[in-house]
Amino acid sequence: MLLVLACLPSLAAADQLADLAYSEQAGPDQTLDVYRPDTPGMHPMVVYVPGQDWQQINKRHIGNRALTLTSAGHLVVALNYRAQPQADWREQTADLAMALTFVRARAEIWGGDPNQILLLADGSGAHLVGSLLAKPAEFALESADLNAIRGLMLSEPQGMNQEPTVWQPGSNVPAAMRDAATWQQRSPVQQLASHDWPVLLSYPATDAPANRDLASRLQNLGMAVTEVQAETEAALADREREWMAAWLKALPIGRVQRFETMNLGTVLESGRQTPTFEGWQADGVGALFADRGMLYAGLDGAVSSRGPSRILVLRGSSQSWQEAFRFPDSVRNVQWIGRVTLASQSVLAAMVGSDADGSMLWVQQADRNWVSVPLPWDLAQSRVHSVLPLQQDTLLMADGRSGGIWRIEGDRLGTIKVVAQAEVNFNGRGAGLASLNGQVYAAWRYASVGSRVYVRQVSDGAVSWRYVGDTDTEVGSEAAAMAAITDDAGGGSLLIAHTVTGRITRVRPGSGERPVLEFELEAAMRRQFNDQGQPLTFMNTGVQTALHPETNERLTIIGFRRPVIAGNAADPTLYSHVLIRQSGGSYSLRSLAPDTGAAWQRGAIAAMAPSPFVEDQGRRWFFAGAGATESGNQAWLDQGALQQAQVKRGPWWNRAQSGHGFDIQKIGNQWAVLFYSFASDGQPQWWSALGSITNGQFVNNQNGLMFTEQVLRDGNLVSSINTERTGQLQIRFGLGAGDAACADGVNRADALALAEAEITMPGQATRRWCIEPMQIRGAGNGAVDNNGIWTAGLLDSGWGVSLFAQGLGAETTQGAIVYYFDGAGQPRWALGSGVQADGRATLSMLNVLNGCPTCASVQPQYRAIGQMDLQSSGACGEVSLRTSMDLRYPGLEGSLFVRNNLSLQRLSDAACY
Missing domain, CATH: 3.40.50.1820 (Alpha/Beta hydrolase fold, catalytic domain)
Known part of the structure; x- marks a missing residue:
């Protein structure tokens, strides 16, 4: 291969x-x-x-x-x-x-x-x-x-x-262009035909009348015009x-290839019974929470039928929704579900709204019953919309009669309480809470000023909130939702979405920099739907972070509502939309169109959650909210299924057999698996297989799980498949957490995905392993995404390198496995890891001794055998790579593997979307 x-x-x-x-x-x-x-x-x-x-x-x-x-x-x-x-x-x-x-x-x-x-x-x-x-x-x-x-x-x-009426004394139109008889021929707005070009029109306030007229004329021709105005020419230039x-x-917003290409389906709708949903009446789904292999949904009570508010739970992708708890009739809606942090434990909790438009806190006890926790009067009269668990306690942000931020404390369930005095009160609307670089930030708007960012400070037990900057440079801009983000360089920012205008800004607290306008959402929507603008509405809970199921990229997901005029319709239809921000700052869009007729109008997405079920491999997402119908508000919950999502590429391993692994990569229309393991004497060896994945199962082709050696023929070393040591490999992907293949007593609760590898070697019993993607770091693929299999080409064939980079910025770890032949022609491998900085990494390479696949488990032994230097640069899919290495296989004289400043090419397909 x-x-x-x-x-x-x-x-x-x-x-x-x-x-x-x-x-x-x-x-x-x-x-x-x-x-x-x-x-x-x-x-x-x-x-x-x-x-x-x-x-x-x-x-x-x-x-x-x-x-x-x-x-x-x-x-x-x-x-x-x-x-x-x-x-x-x-x-x-x-x-x-x-x-x-x-x-x-x-x-x-x-x-x-x-x-x-x-x-x-x-x-x-x-x-x-x-x-x-x-x-x-x-x-x-x-x-x-x-x-x-x-x-x-x-x-x-x-x-x-160039209408003659604009030719005033001192006009900047040259004299040669002032022929009154031909002015229309020289005036583009008089000659342009209809077109759908997007237009960015910028001008100082002194030129506003003429430019607003121009914008109107261009809009009448079908162009989506975004106007930006500054008070002066100097401010405009700035x-x-x-x-x-x-x-x-x-401008180029669209549905990118993987995450946003979803097959949407309805999971539940109020009053509609399905094989997995009892058809409970509800006015909305106010909260979703994925936790420990279960998905919780908060159903708001139905006003028309006086149905109660409920917490539902889904325990598997093929299971039915069950009622986990039914609230008293006084509870009208579920605002948040999550975990509250106490000094010695975390407990499942829910914030709900009462008939009096206030809030109540409920927590789940050890016996799974739920009890209410008393709230201070001011908080009880407000609506909680943002909850932030910290190491020892939890913060609540609420709007209402006395908007502010409160703290939940307690060392165990029996002592949980909400501190009576708010840490801060604000007479306005809050946008949210976020934790960034060890600090806690909040954004809210006072009645008389625009939205601002504040930082929480604790000194000698006293808490204060200090102003650190505005959320936007636009006067009167109102922040509606906020999330902490980490960029590819490892830096931190606050991402803030502003209602109506759709402006999304990025704020770096403590930097002294003003807010950066990162994205004009309304301009993108006008371009996407070819209309002249509609009001945007964000939900406070509608901003979340997640991982791309295939690329491991950290994403920010923003839910919002915006009307859309479809076709020749006279009136707009309310649509919910999902905006996806990639870690590099690019955006893409997925609209959740109503699928139950014109009378069913989806409201803003109130809650989102990734599937917590390992069998989904990150392929399913859930979106929920309330929709307006002729009979009143109705609950809805949709799922997006990534039918095109592929197996996660890179190294997979078995926690019960440390040291062995599978590098799974796509090469053109085939899938390749490099199986690195050990011979009966404990020496490292590798096998390779090509095949296809059909219905979630990899099966090797007719060549099998190939054992390749180097042999001497006609005075030259050539690669040859040893059929006596070649086996068979099958991998069944998409296993659930309870699958029998993984019922070996090993805790894999945090696995990104599960699969069963079936390995058959000549003369040996078939082995079945439960395998999962290897996690070295959290989100991200390194500053330079060089993940995949690399080779030196035909002039230096027979060996290769598997690279895997995980993490962001200074936290990026670069891993490598070198597959080569020793002096006796036997296939060997060595592994190493180190820090990747600006695409550079120096790895200490190790030789590993371990038990063979069918041998009893032994403790691996590691020996340093050399060094590998990597230099990679470029965007994913177009990365250039150079390497130097000096490996000396132990115990075999003359077994050296040395390469100096060699250019490599990626053999596998890059996972770029």
Whole structure:
């Protein structure tokens, strides 16, 4: 298997190409600059068209925007063209058309995508862009070039509407462009046809009337326009890059290949009986909680039928929902389910709302009965929406008559209580609580000021909350939900979603930096649904963090509600939506469309939870809330099933047989398994198998579980399969926690997935192991995702390296297993691990002695046999890798395996989505 060569494309990154002529007859003003990202790939392109009064043309006015754009993964091309009066506006527009044709022809050479072009235009450059798009044939712009344009960014545009009434004394329109008889021909807004380009329109307040008129005209043509206004031109220049970066992230939003490609199905709806749901009446599902292999759901009491509020529990993906507890009739809704931290234990708890619009705390006792805990009067009159367990106690945030933050304390269940005095009271709305870098933060809005972030401080037992900054730079922006995030570099931020505007900001407490606008959700939704905007609603509990089931990437999941006008419908339909943030800051969307007819309108997602059942391998998610029907509010709970999700790639192991393992990878349309284990004498050996996975089961092909040796033929060492030592391998994936294959007394409660490996060796009894993905670190695949099998190619064949990187930032661990042959031609392997920093890692490699697969379990012995250095760079799927290693197999003279600064290619498919 290791003889197969994978040729992965790679482009060398460069910073800038300057002053390239875009025509053979080009004059000194017909040149362009290229700014390239520092990562290889087919990057979307931004073509910059400068211009001021049609006379001042300078491509270097792109300034720091070039850095902003390349940092966002875009290749930037900045143009110069002839200025007036040497050329009139038609000749200037023709220059632009010629440059676009040239750019598309050279795009792939530079590392750009010729079919993904955004136009960024300043001032009079916007007029030329508009003129070109209005009459592409007149300026010889080919249809393929026109179709490659995917959006417009117009900064302080000039001349878009040249109606003679705007020609005032001192007008910046050149005299040659003031022919009253032909003004409509020169006005793009008079000539443009309908189109669905997204548009970012930025301008200072002094130019607001003209630009608002322009925005309205473009919207009437079907364009989704995002307007950003600053008080002054200086403020515009200061903040434009931030707006641009957020808008660009919103532009390509879509359903990415794995996590968001869900087959949605309804799990329960109020009053509808199914084989797994009794059909209880409920006004909503207010809470979900995945815990210890069970899923809890809080059903809100039904007002119309006077049905009680309940806690339901699901104990397996194929089980039925059962009633775990029925609240008294005074309880109207379930606001939160989770665990409350006490000094000596954690207990299952629920916050509920009463008939008096207040809150109540209920906890589960050891006998599984539930009891209520008295609350202070102020808290009882409020609505709890955010709960944060700490090491010794738990914090509650509530809105209402006396919004604030309270603390639950107690050293055991019998002493649990809520401290009577709130740690802080605020006359406003809270956005949430979050723990970040050892600190506790909260966000809330006072009635008279915008939303702010505060940090909790404890000194000599006294608690205070100190203001650390605003949640947004936009005046009056109201924070609705908050979560702590960790980026790829290991740094921490608060991610804050703002209602109505849909602005999502990132705040780094203690950095002194102002909030960064990371994503314009409303702009993305307008682009997605081609409408002119609808109000957005977030739920406080609608922000959670999770792991991607295949890539181990840390995700932030945001639930919200936004109306959508479908087709030719006159009125909008309420949809619930899920916004997924990848750890690198990119976003994607999944809409939960109503599937029960026009009368059933899903409200905002009130609760989300990943499946807690190990047999799902992270493939199922649950979303819940309330929906409006003609008969009143109704509970709904949907599940998203990832039918396309694949087996988790990388090393798997058996906790009961430490030292043995399976590296499972996808290579094209096949799956490969490297089985690293031991011979009867305890020496490390490896086998390999190719096969397919059908209906959740891997079966090797006709070659079996191959034992490969190196033998001497015609004076050359060649790899040869030893059929007498070749076995068979089957792996059954998707096992449940209670599957008989894993009933060996080993605790695997935290396993990411379970599978049964069936190994048959010649002359030996079949062995069946319960295996699971190996977890070295938490979320993340390292700063450089080099996971997979790597080889040196045909000129240095017969050996390979399995790499696995887990963690984020400084916490990234780089692991490696080298598969090679010793001096006697026997297949050996060595493993090592170390810290990965900026793609670099130095690993101390170990030889392992252990029992064979059918031998009695023994204590592994480890011996250092050398060192391996790795240098990897680039984005996932386009990673370049170099390695040096010096391995000396013990006990065999002359058994050296040395490679110096060797380039490797990834043999397996990269798990990038």
